[in-house]
Amino acid sequence: MDISSTKxxxxxxxxxxxxxxxxxxxxxxxxxxxxxxxGEKNIVADFTRLEYISSMGLGSLLSVAKKLQPNGGKLxxxxxxxxxxxVFRLSGFDKLIPGFENADAAFQKL
Amino acid sequence: xxxxxxxxxxxMDAAKAAALSEEQLWKLELVFEEVVVNVIRYAYPAExxxxxxxxxxxxxxxxxxxxxxxxxxxxxxxGADPDLALGIAERRVGGLGxxxxxxxxxxxEYARQDGHNVLTFAI
Numbered sequence: 001m002d003i004s005s006t007k008x009x010x011x012x013x014x015x016x017x018x019x020x021x022x023x024x025x026x027x028x029x030x031x032x033x034x035x036x037x038x039g040e041k042n043i044v045a046d047f048t049r050l051e052y053i054s055s056m057g058l059g060s061l062l063s064v065a066k067k068l069q070p071n072g073g074k075l076x077x078x079x080x081x082x083x084x085x086x087v088f089r090l091s092g093f094d095k096l097i098p099g100f101e102n103a104d105a106a107f108q109k110l
Numbered sequence: 111x112x113x114x115x116x117x118x119x120x121x122m123d124a125a126k127a128a129a130l131s132e133e134q135l136w137k138l139e140l141v142f143e144e145v146v147v148n149v150i151r152y153a154y155p156a157e158x159x160x161x162x163x164x165x166x167x168x169x170x171x172x173x174x175x176x177x178x179x180x181x182x183x184x185x186x187x188x189g190a191d192p193d194l195a196l197g198i199a200e201r202r203v204g205g206l207g208x209x210x211x212x213x214x215x216x217x218x219e220y221a222r223q224d225g226h227n228v229l230t231f232a233i
């Protein structure tokens with residue numbers, strides 16, 4: 001999985017490309033941790049080019065959401081598609097982590 | 111996890127050769143990961159150099175997989191479902207793999223046979 005993160009006006013945008021599985025899931029938390037430690041409150045993960053997610057990936061997302069919450073921050077997702085969207089629905093993560101069409105819409109609502 | 115990647119490639123190559131649909135392929139890949147990663151994490155906690163073997167059978171309407179290991183007795187299907195109504199603070203990270211396995215496999219069963227854990231599922 002390729003992962004990149006950039007500071008935006010209203011938070012941090014993390015872009016994931018590829019697969020979020022048992023082998024790669026920890027990369028997401030590792031990418032977010034320095035931003036959270038630096039005081040960032042809101043993170044938007046762009047899943048437009050994420051092809052696959054397993055429970056390990058969901059766990060990594062939940063860990064980041066849990067770390068943001070005490071500081072009044074939030075994790076949001078944009079660009080849910082294909083099997084990733086279906087796994088979000090099955091696991092109830094669509095109710096847990098807010099999803100948006102694109103990053104701009106997500107930052108507006110956070 | 112290197113062994114998991116080799117096993118996954120073996121199963122997914124077989125599934126593609128059996129002409130599974132796109133939907134069957136992602137369901138198979140997900141359930142296979144959840145089952146095998148559970149076995150590697152819980153049946154072999156000390157990273158013992160034991161064996162996990164996988165086999166498959168391609169049928170007209172479904173694709174069946176068997177995962178067999180000689181680790182300590184461990185049923186990856188047992189346990190309560192996560193409470194999907196809980197919020198971020200209360201929601202636990204664990205239990206989701208088992209839940210997805212039960213949701214996505216058309217059949218899944220565990221047996222302890224001759225000192226082995228045998229998990230069979232179908233997509």
